[in-house]
Amino acid sequence: MNDTMHDPLVIAGREFKSRLIVGTSRYPDPHVMLDALAASGTELVTVSVRRVNLTDGSRESFLAMLRGKYSILPNTAGCYTAKEAVLTAQLAREALDTNWVKLEVIGDQETLFPDVPELLKAAEQLLADGFVVLPYCNDDPITCRKLADMGCAAVMPLGAPIGSGMGIRNPYNLRIIREQCRVPLIIDAGVGTASDAAVAMELGIDGVLLNTAIAQAKHPVQMATAMRLAAEAGRLAYNAGRIPKRLYATASSPEEDMIGSDD
Amino acid sequence: MNGKETNLAGPATLVTLLRENGITENSTGVAVAVNSNVIPRSKWDEVRLADGDKIEVINAVQGG
Numbered sequence: 001m002n003d004t005m006h007d008p009l010v011i012a013g014r015e016f017k018s019r020l021i022v023g024t025s026r027y028p029d030p031h032v033m034l035d036a037l038a039a040s041g042t043e044l045v046t047v048s049v050r051r052v053n054l055t056d057g058s059r060e061s062f063l064a065m066l067r068g069k070y071s072i073l074p075n076t077a078g079c080y081t082a083k084e085a086v087l088t089a090q091l092a093r094e095a096l097d098t099n100w101v102k103l104e105v106i107g108d109q110e111t112l113f114p115d116v117p118e119l120l121k122a123a124e125q126l127l128a129d130g131f132v133v134l135p136y137c138n139d140d141p142i143t144c145r146k147l148a149d150m151g152c153a154a155v156m157p158l159g160a161p162i163g164s165g166m167g168i169r170n171p172y173n174l175r176i177i178r179e180q181c182r183v184p185l186i187i188d189a190g191v192g193t194a195s196d197a198a199v200a201m202e203l204g205i206d207g208v209l210l211n212t213a214i215a216q217a218k219h220p221v222q223m224a225t226a227m228r229l230a231a232e233a234g235r236l237a238y239n240a241g242r243i244p245k246r247l248y249a250t251a252s253s254p255e256e257d258m259i260g261s262d263d
Numbered sequence: 264m265n266g267k268e269t270n271l272a273g274p275a276t277l278v279t280l281l282r283e284n285g286i287t288e289n290s291t292g293v294a295v296a297v298n299s300n301v302i303p304r305s306k307w308d309e310v311r312l313a314d315g316d317k318i319e320v321i322n323a324v325q326g327g
Contacts, residue, residue: 023327033325048326051265051319052293054284063292063323075326083299090301091321094294162327211327 007235009207011184012100012132012153014071018042019201019231021073021186022224023211030065032220037070039224040214045070046102048077049092063096073134075102080115082122089126101126102156102188102209103135112162112189116143120150127151136188139173141180148181155181156188156209159200163212165192168199178204194223194230201234202242264318277302277310277318286320293322 008015022042027033037045045066066072074092079085082105089101105122107115114137126133132153137143139157147155157177160166167190168174178185184206191197191210200208208231217223264280271280277297278288286293288304295302296319302310312318 023325025325025327027325046326047323049294049321050324052286052322054265054286054320062325072323074323077326087296087299087301088321091294091296091319092323094301094303095292095321096323 007239009184011134011207016043016207018044018228019207019235020197020227021046021207021209022214023209024062024066025211026215027220028215030062033215034065036214036220036224039221039228041228043071044073046073046075046209046211047096048075049088049095071100072096072098073100073102074098075136076104076122077106079105079122080107080118081105082118082125085118085122086125086129089122089131090129093131099130100132100153101134103133113158114138116140119143120146123147123150123152134186139170139177141173141176144177144185145180148183152183154184154186154206156186158189159187159196160190160192162189164190165213166190167192167196168203171199171203174200174203174205191227194226196230197227198230198234198237201231202238204238265320269318271312275312276308277312278307280312280318281307281320284320293320295320 008017009019018041020040020042021044022037022040023046024033074096076085076088079088085103085105093099103122105115105119107113119135123133123135134154134156135147135152136156137147144155144157159168186207186209187200187205188209191208191213197208214220214224297310298317
């Protein structure tokens with residue numbers, strides 16, 4: 001890879017210069033959110049869909065802040081069944097004019113781990129309905145392979161539980177998933193700090209989806225900048241090809257012609 | 264509508280009920296489902312509401 005400047009993330013034929021997908025939730029206020037999104041360099045941001053507050057006339061303001069600046073990726077967060085997730089995705093498509101969906105089907109409230117059978121069912125139905133499906137899933141190579149084979153545009157295994165900030169808990173599984181899946185891989189959930197994003201990139205993961213790590217940092221805009229740099233650094237390191245790990249030392253300075261050496 | 268019982272004065276179409284709640288065909292960023300079927304905004308005036316219909320009206324909010 002000689003051209004380090006042109007190395008886009010490509011999902012469903014669309015190119016993104018940034019390898020970060022960033023959430024819009026849990027920021028101290030909307031201004032910090034906008035500044036943080038800008039600092040992260042992201043071009044694709046996630047939103048949820050919820051019931052309209054019928055007594056509040058300000059409902060269009062949130063979306064208006066993002067429109068024109070970012071591509072919108074609606075999620076199905078909070079859905080526990082394939083049926084709920086499919087309807088939520090269909091409503092999002094109608095409301096937001098996009099057939100892309102971050103598919104989440106949650107198994108329980110405490111772990112927010114995916115419910116895999118429901119997830120697979122929802123993915124199948126949404127793909128049949130013409131959606132570009134980006135499923136949030138376990139770091140399980142078999143599930144990831146099934147989702148990829150089914151036709152999902154990307155597969156998004158978790159690094160750790162949503163909002164946990166625990167980082168990449170199972171790099172070995174992710175290496176297997178990387179080898180087995182030919183579609184883009186996005187680490188969705190678990191990233192806590194910049195090094196986690198770098199680790200994901202160094203593993204050959206194509207992108208990172210994150211929210212809490214930026215939004216709830218003491219200084220969200222600074223953390224967003226750190227994430228941008230970390231993703232860039234990690235990707236460059238991956239492309240550069242790291243040296244193999246060795247147990248013993250290998251001298252980096254010449255070992256010949258040392259002073260005091262005799263023939 | 265959105266989980267709340269709503270009484271209609273008489274026979275009504277979806278578009279009437281939505282208008283009464285401040286949502287028109289020009290409202291952006293919203294979508295409507297009746298009994299779990301998404302109704303495109305071009306069809307809002309074709310759907311006659313019946314007793315017990317469940318109507319969901321959604322928009323985008325902050326999400327991760």
